[in-house]
Amino acid sequence: MVIHYWKCFRNAAFILYHIEKRYVLILAAALLISVPIMPLELLLVKTIIDRIQAWSASAPISPILWASGWLGLLMFVNSVALGAPIPLAMTRLNEVGTLEEQRLIMRKTSRLPLATIESAKVKDMRERALRVSVYEIYHTGAELLQLSMQLLVLIIVIIRLGQWLPVIAVIASVLLLVYISGKSAGSIERMTREQSSDRRLLRHYSELMTNRIAAKEVRLFDLGSLLSDRWTVLMGQTSKHTLSAVRSAEGRKVAPELLMALLTGLLLALVVLMPGQKLLSAGHFAFLFLALTTLLSQLPSLIRQGVAMRTHYMKWEDFQAYLNLDEVQPNRSNREASAAFEEKVAEGKQPGGLQLQVSNLHFGYPGNNRDAIRGVSFVIPPNSRVALVGENGSGKSTLVKLLLGLYSPTTGEIVWSRLKAGRIVPTSAEGNVSVVFQDFTRLLLTLRENVALGQISALMDDKRLHQSLQAAGSRFEDLSMQLGVPFEGIEPSGGEWQKIATARAILNDAEFVLFDEPTAALDPKAEKDAFELFLRASEGRSALLVTHRLGAAKMADIILVLKEGQLVEQGTHQQLMERDGLYSHMFQLQASWYVG
Template sequence: MNHAMFYCFRNAFLILYRKERRPVLVLAVTMLLSIPIMPLEFILVQSFIDQIGAWTASDSMGSILMAVVWIGVLMFVNNIVLGVPVPLAMTRLNEVGTLEEQRMIVEKTSKLPLLSIESATVKDLRERAVQVSIYEVYHTGLQILQLSLQLSLLMLLILQFGQWIPVVTVVAVAILLSYVSGKSAASLEHLQRAQASRRRMIRYYADLMTERSSAKEVRMFGLGSLFMNRWNALYQKQSKDRIRVVRASEIRKFGPELLLAVIAGLLIALVILLPGSKQMTSGDFALLYLALTTVLSQLPELINQVTTMKRHAMKWQDFRAYLDLEEDPCIRENDIHVEKGACNLQLCVQDIWFRYPDSEVDSIQGISFTVPPGCRVALVGENGSGKSTLVKLILGLYPPNAGEITWLNTREGSKEHVTGSASISAVFQDFTRLHLTVRENVGLGNVGVMAHDVMLLDSLETAGSKFTNLEMQLGVPFGGIDPSGGEWQKIATARAILRDASFIVFDEPTAALDPQAEKAAFEQFIQLTEGRSALLITHRLGAAKLADVILVMQEGRIVEQGTHDELMLLNGEYRRMFDVQASWYV
């Protein structure tokens, strides 16, 4: 094995060994102990044949029977003693390895910055990373080691008879075939990498045709056939590309494999003509024949395992590349906890800039503002003005390219930097609909109080939700009920309320509500943010009037700032948007 193959084999061994030692050791020990059994069987066969050839009626059968007994003992040891534990260990290691590789990828994904999770490049890398099999890497490495040592012993037996020509010839052809097979394996794995994005698209079309969330529109607009045709076209393209590469690989290997087959036949036929053959006994011929034919039959298997290991090594590079991605430094335990309900959290945004990867323009351009303790701020602007991006920056979901966002805990005239998000809560427009119980949907906002029914019910009531059965399952996929969009939003609001944070972000909190519920939601906003700092992102400028300060965004900048009355007097962007919305009600 080369360095890359040895590296992934060693790491697969260490991962499995740390998780469950017994099956790792059982598989390794049984496979290694089986190595000398085949050469020993051949030697016993040699002895048996020679004894049969020299036996006469007056001779004892004891030595012949003893050779037969020893052959039987070796077969019992190989097939029963060493053979039975192997499938059990393999099954267990397959389970452990599959669970561990999935755990490592999921855990890593949970620690990545939001920008990485949203990146198509990272998604393609993850698609390639999940192709790795820790168990297969370990098992293939053991098979290479077993076959290599076993073939080495058999070739030593052949060399004992002075038959160096077959050994040299077989090794030379094996090196050639290994080189060609390695090139073929690399071609196949490069294709596998290149097809990662297309595989994701194939799954996406399959999800569109099968998921409940898209079923209504697929049926309403008759899109089933269109999506099916696209799915089929992508699949056929994948298949054709793979067939092309496999065909080229097999053609490339045809010459060396044919050469090996021809040489194998010639070597077996010419054994009796090689130097020293006249001095060999029948048992010697049998041993030489068995050893040579076994080497010739197992050599392609060894080459195949080495080729497979090379592909595993390439997959392992993607696996490690994904696990080595830079993690989000903000995902950690809180260093400072602000007293619950205290109105002492201040947000300072200083000249921040942000540009999405692969974009040519800045989405956020030199924004600065301060939200003092207990202040309600409304953020308004047309679609595409940068509101959602700014909120993600404020919450630490995106890192700014320049500038600084600081959370300060102001106590008795002093200021302390606050890290983590224990004192910050948010209700997003695209909130998560958790297909869990009502208790879990709300309680995950503050896991420490999930068992406190009174606190959970108070949060639901404050959010305006009608749910009182905390054990009710939500989500049709798991046999639960499917609340309306507005009710889901109230549950998400209850989750945010339970956190009892000093700073609350409301991202379009009335997007899924009817006019009456919308009015109640804004009244709730006033109630919930009493004595707290809050940021309200909204398209409804009537709601913005509730804020102490309004920030108006346009093309990534804050172009206006002030109260509702002050901004109306400016006759600027805010006045224009307000008049446009007001015209719908006149």
């Protein structure tokens, strides 16, 4: 276990050293320099006492003054010279350590598959990982090393003075107390791990009661009391379990701590009463007494730091477990994809644009016995407009996330390719696809930043940004305008937010455009404008329109119809209407709402 603690301390020190070399070295040096100061101070006390005992009126007093001066110098170094830089270093390392922990977790989260992020188990893992403190691991480990070296020096001194029996008794009692305290700390930390889901739920209740998005429903349906009561009950249960675990842990430590206290008093008494002590000089006796007293007084700190290191190590394990989660990986090599694709694609395709081929795609969410996508296969040729339709729950959103690489399929292939010099060249969706999601992100930034994030190189290109906004039909022109009430900006309507998101996608001049339910938040006129925008944005590109408005699907070259995760129909609007299947039934049902 000591090896594990050492590796944990070393890794934390490496992380901090990589960011802030200066303060890591300052803290380490200050702690190490302080190790010999304490025994030197005791030695000077012994020297001063012996010299005072031997001093007479005729003898010079300068040796006593010199020894006292050196003692004062050591005390100054320990309290002032070392005392000033240590708090500064600790504050700085705490700041950079906290930022680095959060950066590593955020970066890891951004690289995880979407299905992994959505897992409740992984959410609990992230909750536990956020409890780590790289600084605390380093600081606790450094103090543990410092105390261990100091006490080792004191033990050697006490043994050299012939007092080996007290040392054996102290070491035995310390090992017992460390073992019991470590077990108690471990049980408390395991209980805290088990409460990860409850803590997430408590935070969710708190956010519902305080954030702006939920405020309307909370007030309209008078949910404040219900949520507050649930928060109170869950917090009470959590606190009760925590109190019970702490009470049990502290109860186990009562006997060893009582033994330690009795042993301390007994050993100090033995130092005074043991035979032969009268043969020691006053300085030697004071030196031995102070050394043993210091040893016994420092042992509780050593035990606390050892127990704290065990807890930090368990948190570090959670931190590492999260950072070691599998990241997004391509399903197959480009070379394999290219060979398989070239065998299946006919000659004479139109140049330009991306081509997408999906073959026998399956995907299931963790914990669900039935796949959400089952055996889906289709091709979107270059420069083709395709509409994806289906009832709610048919799997449209899941399929879109698979196409974009946000989910990894259970089985099957998703191959993005383009024609180049008469050959099919494999590529990927990343950097080649512009997307406007139905649940697009409302970035509380300036209008300039909202649009420019589609292609960050255009951040200061006002002409391109204005062109993208105009093409998306946005009425906004002031690029420096702050968006979002929480930061004292304006709050665009749902439709205007969607236009901003569309402008972001247009700015990224990709070869494939994907609109996921682009008219969900729009009125009829804005809906018509959005479909016209889709037509303009998809000129000379491949495009996929996910929609429940089947009137818009009529403009597509190919219509894909999903039902319960399966592709049940595909073809043109006319072909599907003549087939009189699911698409025809859905289209006629929607048309009946507009035709009396």
